[in-house]
Amino acid sequence: MNIHKRFMFHFFGQLILTVIFIGALVMTLFATIGFLVMEEEVKDDLSIAGSLYFSSNVEVDGRNVHFKEELKTLVREQNGWLIIYTTDGVPIGSYLTPKRTEEELLKEGTGTDYHYWDLDLPDSQTYVLIYGKKHPNRNLIQYVREDIKWSQGRLSLTEDTMQRMKKENAWVQLLDSNGKVVDDYGTENEPDSYSFRNLLNLESKENVSTFIDEKSKQKILVGIHSYQTLPSQKRNIFKAFTSGGLILLLILFTLLILATLWHARKFGLPLLTMMKWIKNLSDGVYEQPLDDQEHPIMLKKNGRLKRKYRLYKDLITNLSQLTETLHHNKRHEKQMIMTREEWISGLSHDLKTPLSSISGYAHMLESAAYTWSKEETMEFAGIISEKSEFMRELLDDLTLTYRLKNQALPISKERTEMNEIVRRTVIQYINDQAISDKEILFEPYDGSLYAEIDPKWFQRILDNVLANAIHYNPSGTKITVSLQSIEHHLIMITILDNGKGMDTETLDKLFQRYYRGTSTTKTTSGSGLGMVITKQLIELHGGSINVTSTPGKGTKVRMIVPV
Known part of the structure; x- marks a missing residue:
């Protein structure tokens, strides 16, 4: 249920509860007014009072009867009298009763009205109260x-x-x-x-x-x-309604305060908490607001949302996702900064080595204290050329990685037969006498395989992977390149060797910038950016690359591109 429906059902429920509450309040008000009216009428005529009223204003202790002052005042004002009998007809107490026998009182019918009630008092006995009103x-x-x-x-x-x-x-x-x-x-x-x-x-x-x-x-x-x-009852009813109105106003004012506090807690507190959460995000604190025990304010100990926050479940979910994303980006940014610093540090170190060689041989060539032979001059020039080419390759690869990262590399895809482009690349390495100590095999797909690729950059992908398999493995290594079709939708190119393999640390860092798995002091060709570029180019073609390796048993590189 989305937040719109949740709010709708919530307020509908509140409306129902409000109607029920107002109905109960009106009934209570009328009951209160009725009680007040009855109370006022009793002040004019005790004969309409109930037994409960007299039971609460009469106390019997053995044979001693005590009438409360309120009752005695009303009896005096209404020109009446009281007498209490046991169930056996024995009088045990009276107030303002004429000095006549019971028989005489009951015979006096013209000047007095008689009313009686059974009183249930706390002593568990029943008494009869007679109220006489003189006229x-x-x-x-x-x-x-x-x-x-x-x-x-x-x-x-x-x-x-x-x-x-x-x-x-x-x-x-x-x-x-x-x-x-x-x-x-x-x-x-x-x-x-x-x-x-x-x-x-x-x-x-x-x-x-x-x-x-x-x-x-x-x-x-x-x-x-x-x-x-x-007619004085009209005055009593008006007085009762006035008192009831004052009570109603007092109740409504109290309810207004309680409703304000309830709504502030129900709606205001969650909003303030989420505003604090957003403020934390703007300040770079990527976490929910916490209480004094460092526990999220909005969650119970079991990890579920507290009841008052459930109305904003969707919003809280979105904020949680945003917080996690920002936190992930912050970690990634720190990692990138650290990687960049390590990269620049390593790059500077690798540039110093060829620059030192170039600078040293240049000073030797320009020295007037010694005359170099033609052979020595040619040797120095070759070393300077080799180091310069290494630096150029390193800077070109560095520029390429940045272009790939910023999606600024122009790519022109065309329908290409994959067996042919892989075959030409493999033959190039097979015909290279410098690597004749390696055995390179090609296993094409039995049939035609076409894919939309940029031949120039896909050639770079194959070169990078094959160069690694050749340069980082010992003599006698067997390298097999094969193609397969996966359900006519994907093309898988596998480069498998039985060389020395890679350990876990090297495998984990294989696609990091400026990592070659060798010491920076070792004079190995390559910029250390080859596998990074390979991964970026494969992804640019909509594919993926996966490398598995076991030390001492070899390495398997599997590249997949869509048909």
């Missing part, structure tokens, strides 16, 4: 009913009833059958008449109690001015 308006309506003159259509409140109403900050209205107010007490902004819908709305409110006289069809309304009613 003063329901109690007051009992007293008001006894003071009304129904036949006269007016209130006739006793002093005791009025005191009770003042204490509770209550009001009362007497309505006729049409809903018109005929008498009232303690009213402030209450209307003078009520429609049927208004009366229905009043009956749904906790702070207003009603009673209808069946005979006269008159109605009593008793209400409390300062009593908290259900």
